[in-house]
Amino acid sequence: GENVEQHPSTLSVQEGDSAVIKCTYSDSASNYFPWYKQELGKRPQLIIDIRSNVGEKKDQRIAVTLNKTAKHFSLHITETQPEDSAVYFCAAGTSGTYKYIFGTGTRLKVLA
Amino acid sequence: NAGVTQTPKFQVLKTGQSMTLQCAQDMNHEYMSWYRQDPGMGLRLIHYSVGAGITDQGEVPNGYNVSRSTTEDFPLRLLSAAPSQTSVYFCASSKDRDQYEQYFGPGTRLTVT
Numbered sequence: 001g002e003n004v005e006q007h008p009s010t011l012s013v014q015e016g017d018s019a020v021i022k023c024t025y026s027d028s029a030s031n032y033f034p035w036y037k038q039e040l041g042k043r044p045q046l047i048i049d050i051r052s053n054v055g056e057k058k059d060q061r062i063a064v065t066l067n068k069t070a071k072h073f074s075l076h077i078t079e080t081q082p083e084d085s086a087v088y089f090c091a092a093g094t095s096g097t098y099k100y101i102f103g104t105g106t107r108l109k110v111l112a
Numbered sequence: 113n114a115g116v117t118q119t120p121k122f123q124v125l126k127t128g129q130s131m132t133l134q135c136a137q138d139m140n141h142e143y144m145s146w147y148r149q150d151p152g153m154g155l156r157l158i159h160y161s162v163g164a165g166i167t168d169q170g171e172v173p174n175g176y177n178v179s180r181s182t183t184e185d186f187p188l189r190l191l192s193a194a195p196s197q198t199s200v201y202f203c204a205s206s207k208d209r210d211q212y213e214q215y216f217g218p219g220t221r222l223t224v225t
Contacts, residue, residue: 009152034213043202043216044155089154096209098143098162099170104154 002027004092006103013080014111021106023090024072030092033066033073034100038087047088048075080110113138118203118217125193125224133188133220135203143206144186145170145214146178148199155202161186162209193224 005024013019023033031052036044050057050064050073057064061080066073077084087107091100119134137144145160157170161180175197177189186205190197203217 006154043218045216046213049213098145098160098206098209099157100214101157101171102147102155104152 002030002092002101004090004101004103006090006106008106009104010107010109012109012111015080015082017080019075019077019080019084019108019110021075021088021090021108022072023074023092023103024070025092025101026071027092027094027101028071029094030071031095032093033064034091034093035064035075036089036091038089038105040086044089077108080108082110082112084108085110115139116203116205116215116217118201118220120220121218123220123222125190125222127193127195127224129193131190131193133190133201133203133222135186135188135217136184137186137203137205137215138184139205139207139215140183141205141215142183142208144180145204146176146186146188147202147204148172148197149202149219150199158188158201190222195224198222198224 034049037047038044048062048064061078063076087105089105090103093100116137146158147155156172159178161167167178201220204214206212206214
């Protein structure tokens with residue numbers, strides 16, 4: 001069946017450095033790729049998303065890139081801050097199906 | 113708007129007991145879904161609904177039932193609780209089929225002993 005692989009499972013960076021999280025999807029019909037941030041004990045919240053007709057999207061310190069040929073997409077966080085520490089989930093979805101497949105999550109720790 | 117609400121926040125059940133997790137949204141969203149979150153396994157889809165009266169199975173439906181009698185409510189029923197159902201359960205909703213953002217509820221932490 002469809003799946004989404006996410007790497008790494010844990011990531012520690014120094015404050016101010018960049019962090020990159022990568023996901024690979026299997027379903028070539030996938031055309032919507034959101035990223036969610038989940039702080040400890042809280043609900044997941046959308047931080048950025050990208051559709052398959054776009055190769056890159058930026059929102060301040062956060063960017064997502066998509067390579068449809070290779071079926072992978074990545075989250076880039078620049079100038080990391082302690083409040084960026086959380087678990088990040090990628091997902092892949094297909095228009096008209098409603099269903100997302102989530103990756104297994106990356107625990108990001110930003111060290112002050 | 114309250115967004116997506118879930119009750120209860122915490123629940124402890126004994127093996128074999130049944131219970132219903134409640135989920136409601138006040139955003140008039142078509143799509144609602146239930147996920148379970150286990151350590152190292154991300155969010156796995158249990159059941160989903162694309163509108164009142166319409167439900168379908170997700171990735172891990174066994175042991176769970178759902179119904180959608182109104183647009184607002186989407187309860188998840190555990191038929192006979194098992195320790196393997198110990199998890200955090202999230203309800204989510206989104207506007208329509210164009211893959212809009214999913215809004216998650218605060219979650220229910222369920223322990224089955």
